[in-house]
């Protein structure tokens with residue numbers, strides 16, 4: 379069993395699944411999960427961090443596994459009442475989930491950093507591994523469609539990914555300071571592997587890599603960087619990955635995703651050998667994660683593959 383720190387980059391539902399799997403195969407102190415914050419936005423006066431919350435709920439065992447986001451055991455009185463009062467209901471906030479957004483908003487207003495809040499909430503909900511935002515500075519993913527630039531959640535939820543994606547922008551990424559503990563961990567010389575989870579490369583992973591210091595720290599951490607393809611047999615497991623690839627003029631293949639990560643990758647984990655032309659070393663294994671056992675099995679396979687690349 380190799381020791382050392384596993385650093386996982388995650389966004390969205392697919393990322394949280396593998397992050398959960400990893401949390402079952404390495405000790406909590408040996409797993410650091412870097413959450414995308416490009417999806418964050420202000421809504422109903424609240425600061426909302428969907429990818430942080432999806433990870434927190436998944437690792438706390440509080441997630442709504444069918445939906446992929448939000449909490450299980452949820453009630454919807456707040457949403458029902460906001461609707462009755464003529465408020466916005468397109469972004470659904472359950473009553474228990476709402477408490478997290480209200481408390482995070484209060485603490486941000488009191489001057490705490492997103493990292494401090496995320497760490498404390500994770501501890502209170504019993505999450506073992508560290509979940510940290512990619513930055514405490516503001517980075518926002520925006521989508522250029524035929525009607526102009528859209529904020530991410532407007533594209534993703536309000537308009538249900540219908541607009542055609544012509545271009546993506548990660549506003550603030552060039553100036554945002556990568557989360558300092560993440561940089562310190564990557565430079566600490568104790569990294570076993572960097573795992574790029576099977577998230578949407580464009581909206582979940584590239585915002586993280588768009589911060590110059592962070593991409594360089596990953597490339598220079600001295601450990602294998604292994605990505606898991608979010609494409610299985612020419613289809614995305616969930617969400618708009620395949621649609622975005624097509625709209626951006628790219629083939630809907632694992633190889634197209636690997637090419638987005640370029641020379642950062644030491645290895646690439648794919649479900650089927652549909653990745654001709656990928657520079658990184660390939661590892662073919664089932665990547666669909668339905669059960670907790672699937673998540674654990676894939677996590678073990680990814681780490682064993684990374685260890686073999688040392």
Ligand code: FO1
Pocket residue numbers: 389390391417427428429431432447448468469470471475531534535582
């Ligand atoms: N996704 C939806 O498709 N519809 C929603 O109403 C919705 C609400 C929501 C509330 C809190 C939260 O943390 C996530 C939520 N999501 C919703 C998912 C979210 O838009 C996506 O998970 C990410 O932004 C994409 O990775």
